[in-house]
Amino acid sequence: MQVKKSDIKRQAILETAYRLFRAQGFDKTSMAKITAQVGGSKATVYSHFPSKEELFVECMMAALENYMSGTLKHLDASRTDPRLALLNFGSSVLNFICSPEQLEVRRLIIAEAARSGTGKLFFDKITALRAQLSAFLTACMASGSLRRSDPELAAEQLGAMLEAEMLEPLLLQVREDSPDERETARAAKHAVDAFLRAYAPRGRQALQLKQCPN
Amino acid sequence: MKSKTEAKRLAILNAASAVFREVGFERASMSDIRARIGGSKATLYNYFPSKEKLFFEVMHQAKTHELEEAVGILRPEADDLKQELLRFGQRFLTVLYSPEAIAIRHLTIAESRRSDSGKLSFERAVVPVEKQVAEFLKKAMKRGQLRTADAKIAAIHLLSLLESELLQRVLLGVLDSVTPEVISGAVRRAVEVFLSGYQRR
Numbered sequence: 001m002q003v004k005k006s007d008i009k010r011q012a013i014l015e016t017a018y019r020l021f022r023a024q025g026f027d028k029t030s031m032a033k034i035t036a037q038v039g040g041s042k043a044t045v046y047s048h049f050p051s052k053e054e055l056f057v058e059c060m061m062a063a064l065e066n067y068m069s070g071t072l073k074h075l076d077a078s079r080t081d082p083r084l085a086l087l088n089f090g091s092s093v094l095n096f097i098c099s100p101e102q103l104e105v106r107r108l109i110i111a112e113a114a115r116s117g118t119g120k121l122f123f124d125k126i127t128a129l130r131a132q133l134s135a136f137l138t139a140c141m142a143s144g145s146l147r148r149s150d151p152e153l154a155a156e157q158l159g160a161m162l163e164a165e166m167l168e169p170l171l172l173q174v175r176e177d178s179p180d181e182r183e184t185a186r187a188a189k190h191a192v193d194a195f196l197r198a199y200a201p202r203g204r205q206a207l208q209l210k211q212c213p214n
Numbered sequence: 215m216k217s218k219t220e221a222k223r224l225a226i227l228n229a230a231s232a233v234f235r236e237v238g239f240e241r242a243s244m245s246d247i248r249a250r251i252g253g254s255k256a257t258l259y260n261y262f263p264s265k266e267k268l269f270f271e272v273m274h275q276a277k278t279h280e281l282e283e284a285v286g287i288l289r290p291e292a293d294d295l296k297q298e299l300l301r302f303g304q305r306f307l308t309v310l311y312s313p314e315a316i317a318i319r320h321l322t323i324a325e326s327r328r329s330d331s332g333k334l335s336f337e338r339a340v341v342p343v344e345k346q347v348a349e350f351l352k353k354a355m356k357r358g359q360l361r362t363a364d365a366k367i368a369a370i371h372l373l374s375l376l377e378s379e380l381l382q383r384v385l386l387g388v389l390d391s392v393t394p395e396v397i398s399g400a401v402r403r404a405v406e407v408f409l410s411g412y413q414r415r
Contacts, residue, residue: 104327110385111324119386126382153379157407160378164370168340171323172332190367198411 010048012038018059022104026056026112056112057121060105067096068129075136082145083196085136090162090188091181097163098179103170130155146199154199161191225251226261231272239269270321270331273314278339280309285346290353295360296409303376303401304394306343310377311392316384323385344369351412361414368412375404 049055113119134155229250326332348369383389
């Protein structure tokens with residue numbers, strides 16, 4: 001398969017912008033500077049990204065979106081045991097978002113969100129990613145492995161519990177080393193177990209818990 | 215040596231807090247603050263390089279104190295655990311999602327690479343709150359109001375559930391005023407899910 005020329009250009013713009021934004025922040029990085037480093041005309045850059053804000057959001061979210069779409073594919077309610085699927089999903093997401101680079105991106109996003117008005121754009125992207133998790137939970141509710149409830153709220157709560165143990169100390173630089181896979185798997189297990197108990201079908205124990213004690 | 219500088223720091227913070235309260239941030243000056251504690255202006259600037267930095271610290275300290283008070287309302291002897299958690303949740307989120315606290319949090323995360331403000335926030339605000347909530351939940355487990363589990367993790371789960379509908383929206387500036395109604399809805403849903411996750415079966 002041939003890769004389109006404009007896709008290569010787009011990728012080059014994203015990579016250059018990502019590097020510049022991370023090195024200098026949002027304000028000091030101009031579209032002109034980005035153009036100068038990628039080569040070509042400013043008009044070409046604008047034809048791919050209508051504004052600096054949109055380019056910022058795209059390049060900051062690109063890695064996360066790539067990773068998540070790969071990981072979310074594993075969430076197939078018809079084939080897998082929901083507990084196992086959520087455990088794999090949870091530790092995989094934690095391993096990614098706790099990496100030094102993603103932590104730095106998150107700090108930058110939060111720092112710029114309110115000032116440059118990019119927050120809403122980021123929020124829409126995150127909401128779109130989370131919709132895939134709620135689609136999985138909807139399927140679990142339909143098949144009776146979770147009790148019927150608001151799947152979007154449930155997805156938000158699961159996300160918050162997954163991040164709860166690991167993220168804050170890393171984000172605030174209280175902890176400098178990256179957690180290893182054993183740690184992230186443990187945090188994911190704590191969150192998923194509490195979540196499955198909370199959303200177990202009424203009148204029934206969370207069946208999934210019995211299969212895997214501890 | 216360290217305790218002496220810490221005492222000086224505290225004295226500056228107290229004086230600044232009083233001056234900000236009396237004349238407001240705009241009219242307050244570093245000279246006013248220095249006048250209350252004595253010593254040279256150079257010493258003052260040595261501790262806090264700007265009025266803004268000083269203001270941040272004062273606000274931070276005030277908010278930390280309010281958070282401690284919010285956790286303090288949890289009564290381990292209360293029979294109605296749900297009611298207790300709802301009361302706490304409402305108070306906790308009201309403090310944490312006040313405009314000043316949101317501004318501080320934003321700054322803290324943004325600055326955490328360049329200064330130790332993140333570390334300080336975590337040690338002064340996050341850790342004590344988690345610890346006290348965990349102690350409360352441990353007692354509820356002992357009394358049989360909750361299933362036996364790791365109380366520290368349960369506390370972290372409770373606190374993250376309380377914030378689950380608000381944190382991202384507020385940090386990204388999608389939700390700019392967090393009303394008491396928004397808070398009470400979020401608290402109710404969080405406490406219900408927490409209790410079904412941690413109830414005895």
